[in-house]
Amino acid sequence: MPRLLLLFAHPALEKSRIHKRLIRELKSIPQVTFHDLYEAYPDFNIDIATEQQLLLSHDIIAFQHPFYWYSAPAIIKQWMDLVLEHGWAYGSEGRMLEGKKALNIISSGGPRHVYAPEGRNRFTYRQFLAPFEQSVRLCKMDYLPPFVVPGTHRMEQQDLETFAALYRQALILLTAGNAPTDPGAELLNDQLTSSGILTH
Amino acid sequence: MDQQTFLTQAMIFLAAAVIMVPIAKRLGLGSVLGYLLAGIIIGPAVLGLIHNDSGDIMHAAEFGVVMMLFLIGLELEPALLWRLRKSIIGLGGLQVLLSAVIIAGISFGLGLPWQQAVALGLILSLSSTAIVLQTLQEKGLMQQPVGRHSFSVLLFQDIAVIPMLALFPLLQNLPLGDATGDEHSTLVDGLPAWLQTLVVLGSVALIIGAGRFVVRPLLRLVAKTRQREVFTATALLLVIGIAVLMMQVGLSPALGTFLAGVVLANSEYRHELESDLEPFKGLLLGLFFIAVGASINFTLVAAQPLIIGGLVLGVMAAKAVVLYLLGRSAKLSLNDRFLFAFGLSQVGEFAFVLLTFTNQHGILPQELTSLMVAVVALSMALTPLALLVHEHLLAKRLQPANASARQQDDAIDEHNQVIIAGFGHFGNTVGRFLRAHKIGLTILDNDADRVELLRRMGFKVYYGDASRHELLAAAGAESAKLIIICLEPSEKRLELIETIKKHFPNLRMLVRASNRYDAYDLMNAGMLHIYRETMDTSLRVGVDAMRFLGFRAYTAQRAASLFFKKDEANLRKLSAIRDEEEYILSAREKIEELEKLLQTDMVQNMQDIERGWDEESLIDAAHRASDATVQP
Numbered sequence: 001m002p003r004l005l006l007l008f009a010h011p012a013l014e015k016s017r018i019h020k021r022l023i024r025e026l027k028s029i030p031q032v033t034f035h036d037l038y039e040a041y042p043d044f045n046i047d048i049a050t051e052q053q054l055l056l057s058h059d060i061i062a063f064q065h066p067f068y069w070y071s072a073p074a075i076i077k078q079w080m081d082l083v084l085e086h087g088w089a090y091g092s093e094g095r096m097l098e099g100k101k102a103l104n105i106i107s108s109g110g111p112r113h114v115y116a117p118e119g120r121n122r123f124t125y126r127q128f129l130a131p132f133e134q135s136v137r138l139c140k141m142d143y144l145p146p147f148v149v150p151g152t153h154r155m156e157q158q159d160l161e162t163f164a165a166l167y168r169q170a171l172i173l174l175t176a177g178n179a180p181t182d183p184g185a186e187l188l189n190d191q192l193t194s195s196g197i198l199t200h
Numbered sequence: 201m202d203q204q205t206f207l208t209q210a211m212i213f214l215a216a217a218v219i220m221v222p223i224a225k226r227l228g229l230g231s232v233l234g235y236l237l238a239g240i241i242i243g244p245a246v247l248g249l250i251h252n253d254s255g256d257i258m259h260a261a262e263f264g265v266v267m268m269l270f271l272i273g274l275e276l277e278p279a280l281l282w283r284l285r286k287s288i289i290g291l292g293g294l295q296v297l298l299s300a301v302i303i304a305g306i307s308f309g310l311g312l313p314w315q316q317a318v319a320l321g322l323i324l325s326l327s328s329t330a331i332v333l334q335t336l337q338e339k340g341l342m343q344q345p346v347g348r349h350s351f352s353v354l355l356f357q358d359i360a361v362i363p364m365l366a367l368f369p370l371l372q373n374l375p376l377g378d379a380t381g382d383e384h385s386t387l388v389d390g391l392p393a394w395l396q397t398l399v400v401l402g403s404v405a406l407i408i409g410a411g412r413f414v415v416r417p418l419l420r421l422v423a424k425t426r427q428r429e430v431f432t433a434t435a436l437l438l439v440i441g442i443a444v445l446m447m448q449v450g451l452s453p454a455l456g457t458f459l460a461g462v463v464l465a466n467s468e469y470r471h472e473l474e475s476d477l478e479p480f481k482g483l484l485l486g487l488f489f490i491a492v493g494a495s496i497n498f499t500l501v502a503a504q505p506l507i508i509g510g511l512v513l514g515v516m517a518a519k520a521v522v523l524y525l526l527g528r529s530a531k532l533s534l535n536d537r538f539l540f541a542f543g544l545s546q547v548g549e550f551a552f553v554l555l556t557f558t559n560q561h562g563i564l565p566q567e568l569t570s571l572m573v574a575v576v577a578l579s580m581a582l583t584p585l586a587l588l589v590h591e592h593l594l595a596k597r598l599q600p601a602n603a604s605a606r607q608q609d610d611a612i613d614e615h616n617q618v619i620i621a622g623f624g625h626f627g628n629t630v631g632r633f634l635r636a637h638k639i640g641l642t643i644l645d646n647d648a649d650r651v652e653l654l655r656r657m658g659f660k661v662y663y664g665d666a667s668r669h670e671l672l673a674a675a676g677a678e679s680a681k682l683i684i685i686c687l688e689p690s691e692k693r694l695e696l697i698e699t700i701k702k703h704f705p706n707l708r709m710l711v712r713a714s715n716r717y718d719a720y721d722l723m724n725a726g727m728l729h730i731y732r733e734t735m736d737t738s739l740r741v742g743v744d745a746m747r748f749l750g751f752r753a754y755t756a757q758r759a760a761s762l763f764f765k766k767d768e769a770n771l772r773k774l775s776a777i778r779d780e781e782e783y784i785l786s787a788r789e790k791i792e793e794l795e796k797l798l799q800t801d802m803v804q805n806m807q808d809i810e811r812g813w814d815e816e817s818l819i820d821a822a823h824r825a826s827d828a829t830v831q832p
């Protein structure tokens with residue numbers, strides 16, 4: 001069974017509502033390695049060897065983080081800059097990650113409908129996440145559609161519970177080797193609707 | 201002495217000191233030798249500017265020794281005494297015992313009556329606390345093993361004077377001359393022996409009791425007046441008062457004040473007392489050394505040069521051998537053993553007191569006493585010279601091979617950008633870190649063992665007192681970019697800073713500070729890069745404590761670095777508004793300052809730390825406007 005490395009980044013988890021709730025689901029999914037970047041590297045001094053070792057021992061890499069300024073919190077960037085080395089992760093010699101899968105798991109304050117060409121944010125999630133998608137490609141991995149928890153600013157508790165269940169289901173499917181069939185889909189959420197859970 | 205002669209004399213003394221001491225220091229001879237030379241020059245032997253037949257000056261000067269012992273006592277917290285107990289009793293006890301036995305044995309062999317031999321042995325076994333401590337401090341060796349062992353031995357000797365004074369009357373073997381009459385009679389003279397003892401014990405108890413229950417409240421009261429000079433006056437009164445009391449009951453004033461010092465060592469005014477008395481002590485000790493220099497009776501020496509020379513060398517050699525062996529048993533390095541042996545081989549200031557005492561009590565005859573006074577003074581004068589010989593000939597030889605030859609080469613063929621002064625715990629961490637990044641280092645250190653080790657490891661090391669201009673020059677201070685000052689006593693750091701400011705103004709200084717107050721001093725000295733040694737560590741503990749309590753690592757880390765910044769800013773602010781006048785109360789002032797600090801550290805201040813990630817306002821806005829444009 002594929003193993004999933006969850007690279008988690010939340011600079012102020014003590015203030016989080018969404019991600020704090022989501023990661024509670026992880027306890028019962030043994031295939032997932034939870035790696036809390038801000039906790040491991042409060043000084044941003046990322047241990048490259050350890051990180052690369054972790055990457056090698058997993059098949060799916062998930063960046064889980066709140067959507068900050070249409071992107072990820074700073075440590076994710078730092079992680080990418082340092083860990084994805086030329087000649088290791090990319091370049092003609094760099095094939096260590098070849099064939100693995102990667103995706104973003106994000107939450108956004110804005111609701112889903114504003115992430116559209118006609119919406120207030122003018123671009124879709126996947127457009128905003130293009131740097132991730134292309135970086136992943138460059139490292140010879142497959143980029144999967146992102147899992148998004150949208151509209152967190154006005155999310156009721158019961159909706160959050162729904163999303164937690166959905167999140168759990170997504171991780172179980174991924175670690176069961178049932179990656180979504182349509183890599184071009186806008187969100188991973190959509191692929192899960194067939195199981196009867198609605199998306200925004 | 202009328203006022204005219206008093207002032208003239210004072211002028212001569214001061215002028216001699218002002219001229220000779222800087223010259224001596226400049227030549228690397230140390231201040232003690234400077235004072236002694238000054239004394240010899242103005243004394244009857246050379247210029248004959250002072251006439252000290254009555255010994256007045258000597259008496260005044262001995263008060264410097266009294267004050268020194270008070271200050272030593274102040275340093276002696278019970279914990280320190282306890283830590284040193286083994287070397288005080290073991291090393292000190294053996295040193296006095298062995299030296300006394302050897303010297304007494306030889307004297308007896310030379311035909312002195314046994315009583316005189318024993319008295320001489322005991323007297324000559326003592327070393328000079330004044331000279332040795334001053335020298336060790338100047339060399340920054342007090343914290344090194346050799347410094348601590350020397351201190352222990354000196355302490356034991358100083359205490360051993362009490363039983364000696366008590367024992368000596370038993371050694372009487374000459375008819376009592378009329379010498380006793382002209383000394384000031386003491387209160388206890390007429391009393392029966394048991395009562396004398398009682399009075400003596402009572403005075404000791406009085407000092408201890410009064411130190412606890414009278415002096416402290418008194419100091420507090422005086423401190424409240426915020427009159428610095430009254431506080432100084434009180435400190436002086438304290439020392440002089442005890443000295444008078446002790447003389448009245450026939451005890452050594454030095455020991456009385458020493459005791460009082462120990463009693464006050466734990467008091468909150470310790471530092472104030474120290475800093476107030478320090479200049480007096482310094483001046484009076486200087487005076488004492490001058491008086492010793494002036495009192496060397498060169499006519500006597502010229503009359504019997506061989507005998508006196510032989511006696512001086514013989515006594516010093518005997519003591520040095522004992523010390524060397526003790527140094528070996530205390531596992532000092534070879535170099536330190538020689539330093540220990542040479543350093544303590546002179547006879548000390550208490551010998552003057554004891555010689556007079558034994559003469560008066562019919563133990564030693566007059567001629568022998570005068571001869572011995574000359575021997576003692578000469579041995580004191582020779583100490584700085586012996587140490588110089590040690591430093592320049594032996595120390596270099598005992599360092600690994602061709603140290604001095606290498607120094608020359610180093611200076612030419614490589615220019616390290618960084619000099620580290622002091623390679624103890626603090627300095628060596630900095631050094632190891634820089635070296636790990638292949639940054640060339642030059643190290644200045646005064647621990648011979650460490651220097652030896654570092655040389656073997658391929659470091660470029662200079663042995664000696666880092667604050668000396670020549671050493672800095674040799675180490676390449678002219679061309680280096682940075683000097684990292686990690687020396688141990690904070691005074692040493694200030695001294696080094698002054699030297700650098702004067703001679704190497706382009707060298708950037710990064711300075712270790714022991715604590716806030718030390719940091720203030722460094723700021724006053726104009727330092728820009730100050731590193732409080734406990735600051736980062738304490739905050740790291742704080743960070744870990746927060747983490748164990750469940751705080752996020754990143755949050756704790758940011759909190760610490762914010763706290764650090766605020767505290768540094770605060771330090772600068774408080775240092776700017778600090779007022780010399782108020783500083784007299786520093787113990788209380790410190791508490792008030794702590795209060796200020798605690799107030800500014802209050803939680804509310806720390807909470808703006810991550811407003812960027814606070815979303816309440818965003819969420820509010822989202823709830824208010826259904827189609828708000830403010831929100832992503």
Ligand SMILES: Cc1cc2nc3c(=O)[nH]c(=O)nc-3n(C[C@H](O)[C@H](O)[C@H](O)COP(=O)(O)O)c2cc1C
Pocket residue numbers: 010015016017018019020065066067068069070071106107108109110111152153812813814815832
């Ligand atoms: C610094 C910052 C930047 C943010 N930028 C965006 C953004 O660009 N788009 C968006 O939809 N939400 C944005 N948000 C809202 C967060 O994405 C949202 O509050 C978060 O996903 C909620 O998850 P949590 O409760 O686990 O913190 C931002 C929030 C913060 C604090």
